[in-house]
Amino acid sequence: QPVLTHSSSASASLGSSVKLTCTLSSGHSHYIIAWHQQQPGKAPRYLMKVEGSGNYNRGSGVPDRFSGSSSGADRYLTISNLQSEDEADYYCETWDSNTWVFGGGTKLTVL
Amino acid sequence: EVQLVESGGGLVQTGGSLRLSCAASGFTFSTYGMSWVRQAPGKGLEWVSVISGKGETTYYADSVMGRFTISRDNSKDTLYMQMNSLRGEDTAVYYCAKTLRYISGWIDSWGQGTLVTVSS
Numbered sequence: 044q045p046v047l048t049h050s051s052s053a054s055a056s057l058g059s060s061v062k063l064t065c066t067l068s069s070g071h072s073h074y075i076i077a078w079h080q081q082q083p084g085k086a087p088r089y090l091m092k093v094e095g096s097g098n099y100n101r102g103s104g105v106p107d108r109f110s111g112s113s114s115g116a117d118r119y120l121t122i123s124n125l126q127s128e129d130e131a132d133y134y135c136e137t138w139d140s141n142t143w144v145f146g147g148g149t150k151l152t153v154l
Numbered sequence: 155e156v157q158l159v160e161s162g163g164g165l166v167q168t169g170g171s172l173r174l175s176c177a178a179s180g181f182t183f184s185t186y187g188m189s190w191v192r193q194a195p196g197k198g199l200e201w202v203s204v205i206s207g208k209g210e211t212t213y214y215a216d217s218v219m220g221r222f223t224i225s226r227d228n229s230k231d232t233l234y235m236q237m238n239s240l241r242g243e244d245t246a247v248y249y250c251a252k253t254l255r256y257i258s259g260w261i262d263s264w265g266q267g268t269l270v271t272v273s274s
Contacts, residue, residue: 077260143201
């Protein structure tokens with residue numbers, strides 16, 4: 044089954060941009076992944092799916108400050124014009140026939 | 155608008171049982187697979203189980219296989235999780251989640267969660 048590895052914690056200033064990385068394990072580089080945001084004390088929220096081609100589709104109501112991209116086994120989430128409410132844990136997710144997998148998450152701090 | 159509302163969490167002793175429920179609205183419930191995902195205190199997300207739209211197919215994480223049973227009642231638009239032989243490591247917030255398709259695809263909606271605490 045696939046394994047998802049996140050980049051380490053990240054921090055960026057208000058109004059700047061940040062790029063988070065989720066890496067698929069060997070043999071799974073073509074998998075589609077989904078990004079989810081979890082603000083402190085809240086339930087997760089679906090943000091978007093990202094394909095190996097780099098195509099991405101945001102979920103309903105997700106601001107266009109959030110975008111996705113891809114390179115090889117890496118799937119990216121870029122957040123532009125950072126807002127204070129973007130401070131959260133971000134998880135990637137994928138599935139394979141009979142199992143669903145989450146990465147360990149990346150904590151984003153907005154300075 | 156998709157809404158998922160969990161209930162049934164609480165404090166239970168080690169070895170005890172609990173049944174979680176998730177009331178769904180805003181979409182054709184029987185058309186989509188549904189999952190349970192949990193999050194232990196201070197930890198990341200862990201997928202627990204999934205059930206197909208009509209309930210004929212179920213899958214489980216190894217950590218709960220043989221102890222947890224997922225089910226659904228499409229006449230009531232409700233998802234369930236029967237949890238038996240509970241252990242301390244089952245302590246977590248349990249989220250109900252909708253998958254993109256009948257039994258596959260990523261999660262595209264989440265409930266607000268219900269806390270299960272297993273104590274000796």
